[in-house]
Amino acid sequence: MTYELNKEIRTLKMQIAKLQLESKLRRNLASELDKQKQIAKNAEELANEKSKEIEEIASQLSKYLSPQLYDSIFSGEKKVSIESEKKFLTVFFSDIISFTEISDKMDSAPLTEMLNLYLTKMSEIALSFGGTIDKYIGDSIMIFFGDPESKGKEKDAINCVKMAIDMQSTMKTLSKIFMKNFNLPYPLNMRIGINSGECTVGNFGSEKRLDYTVIGGAVNLASRLESNSPAGKILISDVTEKLIRGKINCQKYDQIKAKGINKPINTFIPYF
Numbered sequence: 001m002t003y004e005l006n007k008e009i010r011t012l013k014m015q016i017a018k019l020q021l022e023s024k025l026r027r028n029l030a031s032e033l034d035k036q037k038q039i040a041k042n043a044e045e046l047a048n049e050k051s052k053e054i055e056e057i058a059s060q061l062s063k064y065l066s067p068q069l070y071d072s073i074f075s076g077e078k079k080v081s082i083e084s085e086k087k088f089l090t091v092f093f094s095d096i097i098s099f100t101e102i103s104d105k106m107d108s109a110p111l112t113e114m115l116n117l118y119l120t121k122m123s124e125i126a127l128s129f130g131g132t133i134d135k136y137i138g139d140s141i142m143i144f145f146g147d148p149e150s151k152g153k154e155k156d157a158i159n160c161v162k163m164a165i166d167m168q169s170t171m172k173t174l175s176k177i178f179m180k181n182f183n184l185p186y187p188l189n190m191r192i193g194i195n196s197g198e199c200t201v202g203n204f205g206s207e208k209r210l211d212y213t214v215i216g217g218a219v220n221l222a223s224r225l226e227s228n229s230p231a232g233k234i235l236i237s238d239v240t241e242k243l244i245r246g247k248i249n250c251q252k253y254d255q256i257k258a259k260g261i262n263k264p265i266n267t268f269i270p271y272f
Contacts, residue, residue: 084202088153089146090160090240091199091219092131093226094122094167094192099139102184114182115139121170129163134213144214147201157196157243164192164234165248165272171232193226195219195237217260224258225267238266 096118103111119136126133126143130151134142143163145156168190175187197218203210221237229235241250249271255264 084200084204086198087147087150087201088197089144089199089201089214089218090153090157090194090196090243091214091222092143092145092160092164092192092194093140093223094164094190095138095140095226097189097191097231099188102188103138106182110182114178117177118174121174122167125163125166125170129159129166131160131163135211142213144199144201147214153196154243154247157194157240158247160194161234161236161240161244161248161270164194165270168192168232168234168272189231191226191229191231192234193222193224193229193236194234194240195222195225196240196243197221197237217258220260221258221265224256228254228256228267230269233269234272236268236270238268241266241268244270 103115106114115138118139119141122141123133126141130149131143131145132147132149134144136142143160145160146153150156151159171188171190175189178184178188179186195218197216199214199216199218201214203212204215205211225235225237235253236244236250244250250268251271253267253269255266257264
């Protein structure tokens with residue numbers, strides 16, 4: 001009887017020990033799961049925080065890049081490396097006549113306000129027509145159509161000229177605002193030059209600092225057209241005029257000579 005009792009007691013003790021061990025394992029497992037959940041939660045919070053930081057940095061970078069270029073880089077379509085390619089583009093240059101003379105007489109704050117308003121309005125128009133904003137140089141703006149996105153030679157040229165017409169119309173309104181708000185002595189007028197042709201487009205510079213831009217004779221001619229444009233008008237080359245013919249009416253203007261081109265260039269002024 002005693003033997004049987006002792007055997008049952010030993011069995012009960014083993015079962016109790018087993019239950020205690022299982023209970024301890026459950027507690028340890030629960031504790032470990034809680035730790036892993038906390039680690040996962042911390043990791044998620046850190047990831048969200050880093051994601052917000054990246055979004056903020058990306059948002060800041062987007063202000064320094066044309067939207068088309070920004071989208072193509074962040075989507076992985078375009079590599080940030082020193083490379084270029086030949087493309088047919090329509091190139092636009094503009095500046096405000098006598099702006100340097102006016103800016104020398106204005107204080108910094110009102111000058112900055114006026115210039116930023118002007119560039120903001122012009123940029124909004126450029127982007128609405130699909131233009132790639134290359135750069136601002138003071139009051140001068142350089143824009144091109146055909147890269148990184150193109151709707152075809154003719155459509156790119158038409159969009160560029162339509163953009164320029166919209167800009168000149170907007171400038172008339174802005175000029176009145178500038179005279180009223182900044183006490184300008186006379187209305188401001190803008191000159192615009194547009195040319196179409198083969199250009200080299202891509203990233204130029206060094207491994208530390210790159211500039212996405214276009215170069216070539218077609219670009220130089222667009223700049224030359226801008227400097228020869230009458231006040232408040234748009235001067236385009238014969239190449240661009242052929243591309244928009246039948247869509248935008250133009251009047252023949254004059255011939256100009258450009259560096260690197262032997263024969264004079266026929267120019268035209270679109271009606272608007």
